[in-house]
Amino acid sequence: GAGVSQSPRYKVAKRGQDVALRCDPISGHVSLFWYQQALGQGPEFLTYFQNEAQLDKSGLPSDRFFAERPEGSVSTLKIQRTQQEDSAVYLCASSLLGGPLRNEQFFGPGTRLTVL
Amino acid sequence: GESVGLHLPTLSVQEGDNSIINCAYSNSASDYFIWYKQESGKGPQFIIDIRSNMDKRQGQRVTVLLNKTVKHLSLQIAATQPGDSAVYFCAGNSGGYQKVTFGTGTKLQVIP
Numbered sequence: 001g002a003g004v005s006q007s008p009r010y011k012v013a014k015r016g017q018d019v020a021l022r023c024d025p026i027s028g029h030v031s032l033f034w035y036q037q038a039l040g041q042g043p044e045f046l047t048y049f050q051n052e053a054q055l056d057k058s059g060l061p062s063d064r065f066f067a068e069r070p071e072g073s074v075s076t077l078k079i080q081r082t083q084q085e086d087s088a089v090y091l092c093a094s095s096l097l098g099g100p101l102r103n104e105q106f107f108g109p110g111t112r113l114t115v116l
Numbered sequence: 117g118e119s120v121g122l123h124l125p126t127l128s129v130q131e132g133d134n135s136i137i138n139c140a141y142s143n144s145a146s147d148y149f150i151w152y153k154q155e156s157g158k159g160p161q162f163i164i165d166i167r168s169n170m171d172k173r174q175g176q177r178v179t180v181l182l183n184k185t186v187k188h189l190s191l192q193i194a195a196t197q198p199g200d201s202a203v204y205f206c207a208g209n210s211g212g213y214q215k216v217t218f219g220t221g222t223k224l225q226v227i228p
Contacts, residue, residue: 104162109157
């Protein structure tokens with residue numbers, strides 16, 4: 001079965017440009033997470049969806065960042081007016097269940113965003 | 117807030133030897149902890165987890181130890197193999213819906 005996929009794998013943007021990053025979670029997974037990973041650092045939480053509901057967006061660094069999951073499956077992370085400090089790998093993860101139950105998150109390969 | 121960090125940024129181990137990767141955490145309210153392995157160009161891969169009411173958990177060639185008294189977590193890899201070369205992250209889940217806080221990572225280099 002397919003795992004979590006992300007596209008594009010690499011994105012180069014000029015400062016000020018808008019970008020959209022796509023995540024295809026494992027089919028049937030309720031929970032979806034976005035993380036930002038700077039070079040040499042651990043991933044940092046951005047936002048969380050349970051089905052189509054965005055239950056936590058406390059990790060989004062600014063109002064230039066926006067995420068959606070309109071049908072409860074595919075998710076898009078959009079960054080408006082990109083800045084150089086947005087350069088990072090953006091990771092998507094999904095897990096089967098929602099709520100407080102502990103269950104494994106499956107990560108995609110990430111999208112490496114470079115802002116020039 | 118929760119803070120999860122690592123003692124050592126890199127670790128070099130001879131093939132066949134055992135590896136021990138350490139991690140400290142600050143939030144005593146964490147529900148459970150997870151170790152992830154991340155190879156170059158890939159997303160983190162779940163290795164093993166442990167609940168806060170446990171001291172030890174074993175998997176295939178891996179053991180996680182949790183010392184709540186000193187807020188310390190370790191990952192032991194037995195008979196380290198070249199395929200174990202990667203960056204290892206500890207992460208803590210502070211309850212709720214599975215929000216995870218990662219440490220900065222330890223790079224494990226296996227010397228053939």
